[in-house]
Amino acid sequence: MSDETNKGLLSPLRRxxxxxxxxxxxxxxxxxxxxxxxxxxxxxxxTGLAVTDTEVTVGILHSATGxxxxxxxxxxxxxxxxxxQINAAGGVLGRKIKFIQEDGASDxxxxxxxAKKLLVNDKVAAIMGCWTxxxxxxxxxxxxxxxxxxxxxxFYEGLEQSKNVxxxxxxxxxxxxxxxxxxxxxxxxxxxxFIGSDYIWPRTSNKIARKHVENVLKGKVVGEEYYxxxxxxxxxxxxxxxxxKPDVIFTDVVGGSxxxxxxxxxxxxxxxxxxxxxxxxxxxxxxxxxGGENIAGAYACMKYFQSLDNPNNKAFVPAFKKMWGEKTxxxxxxxxxxLGPWLWKLTVEKAGSFDVDKxxxxxPGVEFKGAPEGYVRIHENHHLWSKTRVGRxxxxxxxxxxxxxxxxxxxxxxxxxxx
Amino acid sequence: MFGDYSxxxxxxxxxxxxxxxxxxxxxxxxxxxxxxxxxxxMGVINMAHGEFMILGAYVTWMxxxxxxxxxxxxxxxxxxxxxxxxxLASGAxxxxxxxxxxRHLYKRPLDTLLATWGLSLMLQQAYRSVFGARxxxxxxxxxxxxxxxxxxxxxxxxxxxxxxxxxxxxxxxxAYVMFKSRWGRQxxxxxxxxxxxxxxxINTEKVDRYTFGLGCGIAGVAGSAFTMIxxxxxxxxxxxxxxxxLVVVFGGAASLLGTIxxxxxISQTQSTLxxxxxxxxAKVLTLLAVVGILMLRPQxxxxxxxxx
Numbered sequence: 001m002s003d004e005t006n007k008g009l010l011s012p013l014r015r016x017x018x019x020x021x022x023x024x025x026x027x028x029x030x031x032x033x034x035x036x037x038x039x040x041x042x043x044x045x046x047t048g049l050a051v052t053d054t055e056v057t058v059g060i061l062h063s064a065t066g067x068x069x070x071x072x073x074x075x076x077x078x079x080x081x082x083x084x085q086i087n088a089a090g091g092v093l094g095r096k097i098k099f100i101q102e103d104g105a106s107d108x109x110x111x112x113x114x115a116k117k118l119l120v121n122d123k124v125a126a127i128m129g130c131w132t133x134x135x136x137x138x139x140x141x142x143x144x145x146x147x148x149x150x151x152x153x154x155f156y157e158g159l160e161q162s163k164n165v166x167x168x169x170x171x172x173x174x175x176x177x178x179x180x181x182x183x184x185x186x187x188x189x190x191x192x193x194f195i196g197s198d199y200i201w202p203r204t205s206n207k208i209a210r211k212h213v214e215n216v217l218k219g220k221v222v223g224e225e226y227y228x229x230x231x232x233x234x235x236x237x238x239x240x241x242x243x244x245k246p247d248v249i250f251t252d253v254v255g256g257s258x259x260x261x262x263x264x265x266x267x268x269x270x271x272x273x274x275x276x277x278x279x280x281x282x283x284x285x286x287x288x289x290x291g292g293e294n295i296a297g298a299y300a301c302m303k304y305f306q307s308l309d310n311p312n313n314k315a316f317v318p319a320f321k322k323m324w325g326e327k328t329x330x331x332x333x334x335x336x337x338x339l340g341p342w343l344w345k346l347t348v349e350k351a352g353s354f355d356v357d358k359x360x361x362x363x364p365g366v367e368f369k370g371a372p373e374g375y376v377r378i379h380e381n382h383h384l385w386s387k388t389r390v391g392r393x394x395x396x397x398x399x400x401x402x403x404x405x406x407x408x409x410x411x412x413x414x415x416x417x418x419x
Numbered sequence: 420m421f422g423d424y425s426x427x428x429x430x431x432x433x434x435x436x437x438x439x440x441x442x443x444x445x446x447x448x449x450x451x452x453x454x455x456x457x458x459x460x461m462g463v464i465n466m467a468h469g470e471f472m473i474l475g476a477y478v479t480w481m482x483x484x485x486x487x488x489x490x491x492x493x494x495x496x497x498x499x500x501x502x503x504x505x506x507l508a509s510g511a512x513x514x515x516x517x518x519x520x521x522r523h524l525y526k527r528p529l530d531t532l533l534a535t536w537g538l539s540l541m542l543q544q545a546y547r548s549v550f551g552a553r554x555x556x557x558x559x560x561x562x563x564x565x566x567x568x569x570x571x572x573x574x575x576x577x578x579x580x581x582x583x584x585x586x587x588x589x590x591x592x593x594a595y596v597m598f599k600s601r602w603g604r605q606x607x608x609x610x611x612x613x614x615x616x617x618x619x620x621i622n623t624e625k626v627d628r629y630t631f632g633l634g635c636g637i638a639g640v641a642g643s644a645f646t647m648i649x650x651x652x653x654x655x656x657x658x659x660x661x662x663x664x665l666v667v668v669f670g671g672a673a674s675l676l677g678t679i680x681x682x683x684x685i686s687q688t689q690s691t692l693x694x695x696x697x698x699x700x701a702k703v704l705t706l707l708a709v710v711g712i713l714m715l716r717p718q719x720x721x722x723x724x725x726x727x
Contacts, residue, residue: 064552065544070553070652232649232658233446235579236436237693239432239435239439242432242435243428256652263578263648267566268574286554288554289554289652
C-alpha cells in the first residue's frame with residue numbers, strides 16, 4: 001500500500017533527476033566505468049527501499065552506550081571501515097553507501113524499536129547490527145515482519161536460521177568442536193572443567209561441548225559451573241579447579257567477569273603455561289581489559305586473530321588502525337562485523353538488485369575472497385563456511401596462531417546429537 | 420564428591436577456601452564502608468556509589484600510565500600513591516556533588532535515590548566519553564601478582580592479602596575518625612539530632628559535606644584496590660552496587676559494626692555455598708537467606724537507637 005503511493009510520488013522526481021543527469025557532462029558525475037554499470041533505480045529497487053540513483057542507505061544498529069558498548073564499539077568501527085572502503089571502490093551497483101547509525105543502548109526493546117525505525121521510516125536496504133543473542137532475538141521478529149536484511153556479526157549458540165538474517169560469526173559447533181578435538185589430541189586431555197557466565201550462549205555452548213567430550217572424545221567433564229553476569233569473585237571455583245585438577249579448563253565467561261576471572265586465576269597461582277585453558281569468549285578486545293600478563297598462555301578458539309598472516313589481513317589491520325587509532329585491537333567479532341557490508345555488496349551485485357527477497361535467495365554461494373580471515377562463503381542456511389583456529393595468548397595481548405583446520409568448517413546451526 | 424581425594428588435599432582446599440571467604444569478606448567491607456557512612460550517617464541513598472569507585476579505578480589507571488612513562492624505576496610503588504590520589508579525586512567529586520545536588524534534597528531522602536541514580540548515568544557516560552567505551556587494563560607491579568606458597572599445596576593470592584590488609588587499615592581509620600575524633604563526635608551529633616547539633620554551634624552543613632566526601636573518598640580507595648581483582652570500564656561500578664547495598668541494609672543502616680558483621684556473614688555463606696553448588700545457585704540461596712532474615716528483622720542485624 002505505502003509502496004504504491006511512494007512510487008507514484010517518486011517517479012516524476014526520478015524522471016526529472018535522470019533528465020538532469022543526462023544534461024550534465026558525464027565526467028563531472030561519476031567515474032566513467034561505474035556510470036556505465038549503474039542500472040536504473042526502478043530496476044534494482046522494486047520494493048521502495050531507500051535507494052536513489054547515486055546513493056543507497058543502510059542501517060548500523062549497535063550499542064554505543066550502556067554495558068555492551070565495550071564489545072560493540074569494535075563492530076561499529078569495522079562496519080564503518082567496510083562501508084568507506086566499498087565507497088572508495090565505487091560503491092554498490094554504482095551507488096555510494098550512506099549509513100544511518102542507531103544506538104541500541106544495551107537495551108533489547110530499544111534494539112527492536114530502532115530496527116523498526118530503520119526499516120519503516122528510513123527504509124534501509126540492510127541492517128548491520130546486534131551483538132548479544134538477546135538483542136538479536138528482539139530484532140528478529142521485526143526484520144521478519146518488515147522483511148529487512150540483518151547482518152549479525154557475533155559467534156553465537158546456533159539453533160536459529162532465518163531468511164532475513166546472515167550470520168557472519170560462527171555458530172557454536174563450528175567454533176567449539178575443532179578446538180576441543182585439537183586440545184584433546186595435542187594435550188592428551190581427558191578431563192575438562194567448564195566454567196561460564198549464566199545465560200543462553202555459555203549454557204548452550206557447554207551443552208554441545210559436553211556431548212562432544214563425552215560421546216566423541218570419550219573424556220569426562222569433572223565440573224560445570226555458572227556464575228551470574230557481572231560476577232567479580234571466582235576464588236571458590238578456582239579452589240574447585242585446584243581440587244579436581246582437570247586436564248583442560250574450558251571457559252565461556254563474558255564481559256567484566258572475564259577480567260576478574262583471569263586476574264584471580266593468576267593470583268591463585270594457576271600458571272596457564274602448565275594448566276591448559278581453552279576459552280571461546282576472549283578476543284583481543286577482552287585482553288585489553290584483562291591485561292596480557294594475566295592471560296598469557298591461554299588458548300582461544302575462534303575463526304580470526306589480529307595476528308593472522310595472510311595478504312587480506314595485512315591490508316585490513318593497517319587500514320583499521322589508520323581509521324581508528326594505532327592502539328585499537330581487532331577481535332574475532334570485529335572482523336566478522338567487517339564482513340557484513342562486503343557480503344551484502346557482493347550479494348547485491350550477484351542478485352543485480354537491492355530487493356530483500358532477491359538478496360536472501362542469492363546469498364547462498366556468495367564468496368568473499370578479500371575476508372581478513374582468509375576466505376568465506378555463505379551456506380544454504382545463511383551462516384558462513386569458515387575455518388576454525390586456535391591461538392595462544394601472548395604477553396602483548398595478541399594471539400599466536402597454533403592450529404587451524406585444513407578445510408572450511410560447515411556451519412550446522414541445528415546439530416544432530418548435540419541437543 | 421570427596422571420595423577420590425587424600426586427606427591432605429582436602430585439608431589444603433579447606434584452608435584455601437576459608438581464605439577465599441575472608442577475601443570476599445574484605446572486598447565486601449571495603450565496598451560497603453563508604454556507603455555505610457553516607458547511607459547510615461546521612462540517610463542519603465547514593466546510587467552513584469559504584470561510579471565513585473570506578474573513578475578511583477580510573478585514577479589508578481592514569482597513575483600507572485604516568486609512572487610507566489615518566490618514572491618506570493618507581494613503578495613498584497605507584498599503587499600507594501594511586502590510592503591516595505583516588506581518595507582525593509573521589510572525595511573531591513563527592514564534596515562537589517554534595518554541594519551542587521545532595522544538600523538540596525536532605526528533606527526529601529527518597530528523591531536522593533533518583534537524583535544519584537541520574538548522577539550515576541551521567542558519570543558512566545562521562546567515563547565513556549573521556550576514557551572510551553572499552554575496558555582499560557591496569558598494569559600491576561610485579562610483586563603484587565601471583566601467590567604466596569605457604570605449604571606445598573596451600574597457595575594464598577597476594578592481592579587477596581593486600582586487600583585484607585587495606586581493609587583492616589581503613590576500617591581502623593574510619594572507626595577512629597568516627598568514634599574518637601572531635602569531628603566524628605560532630606558527625607554523630609548531627610545524625611542524632613540535627614537541630615540541637617546546630618544549636619550548640621556545630622556547622623552542620625560543613626559536617627554533611629565532609630561526611631559525604633569521606634564516604635566517596637573511601638569508595639575511591641576501594642575502586643583503586645579492586646583494579647587488582649576486577650575490571651575497569653565505564654559501567655564496572657554497576658557490578659558492585661547491588662552487593663554493596665545488600666551488605667549495608669542487612670547490617671542495619673546506621674551501624675558500622677553491623678556493616679562488618681553483615682559483610683562477614685554474607686561472604687562466608689556465599690563462599691561456602693559456592694564451593695558445594697554452582698555460583699548462580701549459591702547467589703540465589705544467599706539472597707533468599709538475607710530476604711528471610713530481613714523479614715524477621717527489618718531494621719537489619721544491628722540497629723542504632725536514633726531519636727526520630
